[in-house]
Amino acid sequence: MDISKLRKKYEEEGIDSATALGDPIEQFKIWYVQAKEAVIPEPDAAVIASVNEEEYPSSRFVLVRKVDGDGFVFFTNYRSDKATSFALSPKVSLTFGWLPLHRQIRIHGLVEVATEKESDEYFSQRPRGHQIGAWASPQGQVIQDRKTLEGRYKEISERFGDGPIPRPEHWGGYRIRPTMVEFWQGRPDRLHDRLRYTRGSDGWLIQRLAP
Numbered sequence: 001m002d003i004s005k006l007r008k009k010y011e012e013e014g015i016d017s018a019t020a021l022g023d024p025i026e027q028f029k030i031w032y033v034q035a036k037e038a039v040i041p042e043p044d045a046a047v048i049a050s051v052n053e054e055e056y057p058s059s060r061f062v063l064v065r066k067v068d069g070d071g072f073v074f075f076t077n078y079r080s081d082k083a084t085s086f087a088l089s090p091k092v093s094l095t096f097g098w099l100p101l102h103r104q105i106r107i108h109g110l111v112e113v114a115t116e117k118e119s120d121e122y123f124s125q126r127p128r129g130h131q132i133g134a135w136a137s138p139q140g141q142v143i144q145d146r147k148t149l150e151g152r153y154k155e156i157s158e159r160f161g162d163g164p165i166p167r168p169e170h171w172g173g174y175r176i177r178p179t180m181v182e183f184w185q186g187r188p189d190r191l192h193d194r195l196r197y198t199r200g201s202d203g204w205l206i207q208r209l210a211p
Contacts (some may be wrong), residue, residue, distance in 0.1 A: 008103045010186030014193040017206045024181035024197040024204060025069060031183070032067070035098045048074070048176075049093040050111075058085060064094075065122060071177040072107070073114055077123055077139035078145060078170045086111050086174065094176055102186030105177050114173030123167035131165040132156050132203035158188070 021027040035043035042063070049059040061080060066073035074093060076082060086092070094107040123131065136152040143149055178199065185193040192211035197204045 004036065010103075010188060010190075012102055012185060012187070012193070014187050015183055015185050015195055016193070017195055017208055020183070020206065021193055022204060022206070023069075024178065024183075025067065025071075027183065027197075028067065029182070031098075031103060031105065035101060035103075038098075038101055040100055043096075043098060044175070045096075046072075046074075047095045047097070049095075050082055051089055051091075052081065052085045053088055058082070065173075066118070069107060069193060070134050071175050073118065073173050073175045075114075075119065075171070075173045078113075079133070080139045083174075104184040105182070106182040107176065108180040108209060109176040109178040111176050112172050114175045116172070118175075119172035120167055122173060123171070128165065131167075132160070134171045135165070135168050187211075 021030070032043060044064045045061050046064050047059050048062050049057055052058050058081065062074040062076065064072050064074050090110045090112065092109060092111045094109065096103075096105040098104070123134070126134075132153055135156045138148065181197045182197070183193075183195045183197075187193055190211060194209040194211060196207050196209055198207070199205075
């Protein structure tokens with residue numbers, strides 16, 4: 001299969017260090033709002049990459065649920081493969097790709113467990129079925145078949161009945177505190193714009209990179 005002739009012209013306006021905000025989190029928020037306005041499906045979806053015990057890089061999509069001055073927060077099973085890799089090394093990469101806008105945001109940072117308050121608050125607002133699923137799924141483990149999973153779901157549902165469902169101890173949030181954020185904007189003739197924010201002792205250093 002030859003796909004070498006696929007071409008897409010990038011005609012969007014660029015991004016410049018003279019007009020970009022000094023804080024990459026605030027610049028991210030501007031781009032995120034624009035992604036929502038462009039009706040991009042799940043603009044909160046991002047690829048997080050970490051390294052496992054065999055030193056293989058491993059990537060998977062997560063849904064980022066909170067962005068504030070301290071970084072990016074997502075939620076998952078603390079017994080998952082990614083959680084295991086975080087325990088081995090807190091250095092991770094997070095990438096947002098908003099293809100209709102020809103934009104990418106690449107983030108390097110250190111991951112840490114979110115506060116219990118953050119995890120409890122988010123879990124309490126999840127749909128009930130999602131709460132049950134967090135209890136029912138032994139994420140990443142081998143199971144016999146789907147019926148096994150559905151049986152666990154039914155069992156958990158019956159256990160809690162119509163009452164409130166507490167957050168399981170093995171499920172909660174992680175926060176990525178960024179050390180580097182790069183904004184990429186597709187431009188004509190492949191002369192793309194790349195602005196890199198690097199955290200230093202005196203704040204953020206902004207540099208333009210060649211495409």
